[in-house]
Amino acid sequence: MEFYTWVHEDKNKSTDQWKEDFNSLKENGFEGIFLGGDIDFLKKISPIAKDIGLEVQAWFWTLNVNNDEFVQKEHPDWFNVSRLGQSSLTDPPYVDYYKWLCPSKPEVTEYITEKILKILEIDSISGIHLDYIRHPDQYLPVGLLKNYDLEDKYYPEFDFCYCDTCKQKFKEQTGIDISTKENIEQDDDWFEFRLKSVIDLVNHISEKVHAKNKKITAAVFPTPDMASIMVRQDWSRWNIDGAFPMLYNSFYNEDTVWIADSIREGIFHAGRELPIYAGLYLPEMDITDFIEAIEFSIDGGASGFSLFPSDKITKEHISVINKLKIEN
Numbered sequence: 001m002e003f004y005t006w007v008h009e010d011k012n013k014s015t016d017q018w019k020e021d022f023n024s025l026k027e028n029g030f031e032g033i034f035l036g037g038d039i040d041f042l043k044k045i046s047p048i049a050k051d052i053g054l055e056v057q058a059w060f061w062t063l064n065v066n067n068d069e070f071v072q073k074e075h076p077d078w079f080n081v082s083r084l085g086q087s088s089l090t091d092p093p094y095v096d097y098y099k100w101l102c103p104s105k106p107e108v109t110e111y112i113t114e115k116i117l118k119i120l121e122i123d124s125i126s127g128i129h130l131d132y133i134r135h136p137d138q139y140l141p142v143g144l145l146k147n148y149d150l151e152d153k154y155y156p157e158f159d160f161c162y163c164d165t166c167k168q169k170f171k172e173q174t175g176i177d178i179s180t181k182e183n184i185e186q187d188d189d190w191f192e193f194r195l196k197s198v199i200d201l202v203n204h205i206s207e208k209v210h211a212k213n214k215k216i217t218a219a220v221f222p223t224p225d226m227a228s229i230m231v232r233q234d235w236s237r238w239n240i241d242g243a244f245p246m247l248y249n250s251f252y253n254e255d256t257v258w259i260a261d262s263i264r265e266g267i268f269h270a271g272r273e274l275p276i277y278a279g280l281y282l283p284e285m286d287i288t289d290f291i292e293a294i295e296f297s298i299d300g301g302a303s304g305f306s307l308f309p310s311d312k313i314t315k316e317h318i319s320v321i322n323k324l325k326i327e328n
């Protein structure tokens, strides 16, 4: 059973503090981390974790480019467009940071792939961990709707992407002009087109990453079916080395049994050759839930776990992990 955690860049933390944190993760049974931050940070901090014996994958925000000023300034036309015709650059859905690139554009694929390969030149980084590798949320997890005062229904302002590239490519493939079609939320071809836009991007990146002998993994929505409907993310068709579904049961008003059921469903759709690691959301889980989630997920066939966020890992969690490692 392997344990990972997502670790954020923290400008206030000294090198010694990082060393202490990484040592503690290593001693407490963690195999690796997903380290998020800019390239200078990764260059500086990843060797420390690697020397301690942790595997380091770079935690990479893929299509959400809120922090990328270059692309916002130089390539506003790369951003996705809602069904209402609004660009996520100027009218981000839900929250200000929801600025997303359109995966159908070859120049976007090129740009993202180059950025990733640059990161993977760092020796101490063993792979790329894709996050936000999807379209924006067409549907939110039911437990989060109240935060945005929304109902569980279709909203055109959250439906992406209707940029000229997407419309033109879809027309070339199907002969259909999507802007004149009715009931497009139920259209199978249009649904598949958008799944495919993300599948093609991931599999392109995967080919390049594997050619450099590095790994590619991803943080994904709970099951391939849910992920496809909610965010056009059919990860069962991605060529990746590990899937880390965010099985944040509280977001879906579900209990811990649901976590294991989701793992089983993921294995059923993606096949046994794809290792699936249960992503657990610690803030809304007491220690009994945590123990149950771990036990049920192992029964469900999980290859391991990833805990979020790393600063919410307590001594209680650690003792559960240690006990598990001793027993196995």
Ligand SMILES: [Zn+2]
Residues within 6 Å of the ligand: 080, 081, 102, 103, 104, 105, 161, 162, 163, 164, 165, 166, 167
């Ligand atoms: Zn588009």
